[in-house]
Amino acid sequence: METxxxxxxxxxxWPMFLSxxxxxxxxCILFLGVGVVVAVPVSLSQIYGGKSLKFxxxxxxxxxxxxxxxxxxFLFYFGLAELDVSPLVAATLAMGLRSAAYQSQIFRGAILSxxxxxxxxxxxxxxxRIRAIKCVILPQAIRLAIPPWSNEFANMxxxxxxxxxxxxxxxxxxxxxxxxxxFGNALLVYSVIALIYLFLTYCGxxxxxxxxxxxxxxxxxxxxxxxxxI
Amino acid sequence: MEPxxxxxxxxxxxxxxxxxxxISFEMEKGNTKVIIGPSGTGKSTLLxxxxxxxxxxMGKVILDGQVVLDKTVxxxxxxxxxxxxxxxxxxxxNFNLFTHLSVLGNVTLGLTQVKGMKRKxxxxxxxxxxxxxxxxxxxxxxxxxxxxxQQQRVSIARALAxxxxxxxxxxxxxxxxxxxxxxxxxxxxxxxxEGMTMLCVTHEIGxxxxxxxxxxxxxxxxxxAHEPPEQLFSNNSSARIRTFLKKISELYGGE
Numbered sequence: 001m002e003t004x005x006x007x008x009x010x011x012x013x014w015p016m017f018l019s020x021x022x023x024x025x026x027x028c029i030l031f032l033g034v035g036v037v038v039a040v041p042v043s044l045s046q047i048y049g050g051k052s053l054k055f056x057x058x059x060x061x062x063x064x065x066x067x068x069x070x071x072x073x074f075l076f077y078f079g080l081a082e083l084d085v086s087p088l089v090a091a092t093l094a095m096g097l098r099s100a101a102y103q104s105q106i107f108r109g110a111i112l113s114x115x116x117x118x119x120x121x122x123x124x125x126x127x128x129r130i131r132a133i134k135c136v137i138l139p140q141a142i143r144l145a146i147p148p149w150s151n152e153f154a155n156m157x158x159x160x161x162x163x164x165x166x167x168x169x170x171x172x173x174x175x176x177x178x179x180x181x182x183f184g185n186a187l188l189v190y191s192v193i194a195l196i197y198l199f200l201t202y203c204g205x206x207x208x209x210x211x212x213x214x215x216x217x218x219x220x221x222x223x224x225x226x227x228x229x230i
Numbered sequence: 231m232e233p234x235x236x237x238x239x240x241x242x243x244x245x246x247x248x249x250x251x252x253i254s255f256e257m258e259k260g261n262t263k264v265i266i267g268p269s270g271t272g273k274s275t276l277l278x279x280x281x282x283x284x285x286x287x288m289g290k291v292i293l294d295g296q297v298v299l300d301k302t303v304x305x306x307x308x309x310x311x312x313x314x315x316x317x318x319x320x321x322x323x324n325f326n327l328f329t330h331l332s333v334l335g336n337v338t339l340g341l342t343q344v345k346g347m348k349r350k351x352x353x354x355x356x357x358x359x360x361x362x363x364x365x366x367x368x369x370x371x372x373x374x375x376x377x378x379x380q381q382q383r384v385s386i387a388r389a390l391a392x393x394x395x396x397x398x399x400x401x402x403x404x405x406x407x408x409x410x411x412x413x414x415x416x417x418x419x420x421x422x423x424e425g426m427t428m429l430c431v432t433h434e435i436g437x438x439x440x441x442x443x444x445x446x447x448x449x450x451x452x453x454x455a456h457e458p459p460e461q462l463f464s465n466n467s468s469a470r471i472r473t474f475l476k477k478i479s480e481l482y483g484g485e
Contacts (some may be wrong), residue, residue, distance in 0.1 A: 115324075115326070117322060117324055117326035118328060118329070120283060120322070121320075121322065121328070122328070123283060123315065124281065124283060124318075124319075124320040125315065125316060125319075125320075125339070125340035125344055125388070125389075125392055126312045126313065126314075126315040126317075126344040126392070127340070127343060131343055131344075135339060135343055136328055136330075136339075140328075140329060140330045143330065217329070217330055217372050217374075218371075218375050219372055219373070219374025219375045220330060220372065220374055
């Protein structure tokens with residue numbers, strides 16, 4: 001039977017699915033990590049920066065939010081072919097910076113929703129602006145940013161599938177290999193892959209929810225919720 | 231004796247409107263001064279000019295011999311504003327407690343981050359002030375779960391812990407429900423009697439009468455009167471002042 005032989009192949013291909021899944025998770029963490037590291041200074045520049053800093057941050061954000069992921073991947077990989085960038089580096093730049101652009105807006109929104117009196121109070125006890133951002137603004141902003149940030153996570157775990165176009169062997173690429181070896185049983189193989197992505201997204205969102213609860217401050221969440229009112 | 235705080239000829243413009251038009255006053259150590267006046271006359275702005283949270287265009291501020299602000303010279307000397315602000319406590323109308331920190335966290339933050347105290351010493355120091363405002367049992371509570379009156383007392387403790395030379399109170403009771411005003415005023419009265427130097431913007435006429443050494447009456451960016459309460463509340467005051475005092479006495483029950 002074709003189906004049962006298909007199931008056999010899937011069963012026998014588990015190391016490929018597993019390795020693809022692990023790669024997908026690693027890529028997701030890498031891209032999101034690059035995203036956070038770049039997004040925080042970008043958002044701070046947009047809010048607290050001088051004119052030129054504000055402008056550059058905005059240009060960065062608009063460009064990387066305004067281009068399709070595939071275009072970015074092609075630009076960084078094929079576009080920079082002369083520089084001999086590896087697929088992983090190209091993918092990390094394209095997807096990481098793209099995520100940074102989105103994340104910068106998450107952090108910007110979170111920071112702007114913090115009452116301006118917080119900064120005034122911090123300055124009034126003699127904190128420098130940088131120290132106030134570190135000790136007062138960011139700890140609050142991060143908590144407010146977790147719910148919208150989970151969204152970015154959910155997008156990213158799925159968007160890792162794009163990078164198969166530059167030749168990274170992640171879950172999608174492994175799926176193609178399995179399909180090739182399974183006499184073209186695409187429906188079955190891609191269904192399995194779909195289930196894996198669903199599972200990963202679900203687990204991630206579950207963990208984010210736990211983190212959000214763990215970091216919650218009594219009475220503070222409601223202040224954040226008020227921000228989300230229309 | 232040199233005054234502790236010397237404010238000279240402050241001028242500040244907002245949107246083309248002159249909010250402060252040449253304000254000068256001095257404070258001796260241990261003084262309590264109350265600034266009153268109709269709304270929009272720059273009372274809060276004046277407080278913020280004292281520690282330069284607001285930047286005036288003109289004027290000079292000297293705190294305990296240190297130049298805080300000097301717009302009278304072409305090139306201002308280098309001023310470590312953060313160091314100066316750490317010596318000037320500030321209590322806000324909306325409390326502005328750090329929402330992500332407990333009561334203890336709020337009071338220790340400046341000690342560890344600005345004064346560089348060790349955590350253990352900071353906690354010890356903070357507890358003295360938290361106790362002083364009567365909230366020792368709430369030290370682990372978060373601001374959002376405290377009443378307005380409790381939050382304002384925490385913010386006073388936060389200011390006190392820094393060992394300020396002067397505390398600026400910016401309408402500390404205006405955002406409070408009437409039944410919570412008393413607990414904050416009580417703390418303020420206690421501080422004034424213990425010799426804290428306090429500059430308060432408030433409509434609490436009762437407080438002004440009982441503890442203020444002098445009242446500064448601001449109107450349209452100018453000092454209309456600067457005198458002890460008994461003089462201001464006597465019938466010798468100008469008609470403008472008497473009308474205003476009568477109005478707020480009705481509103482806030484000054485008697």
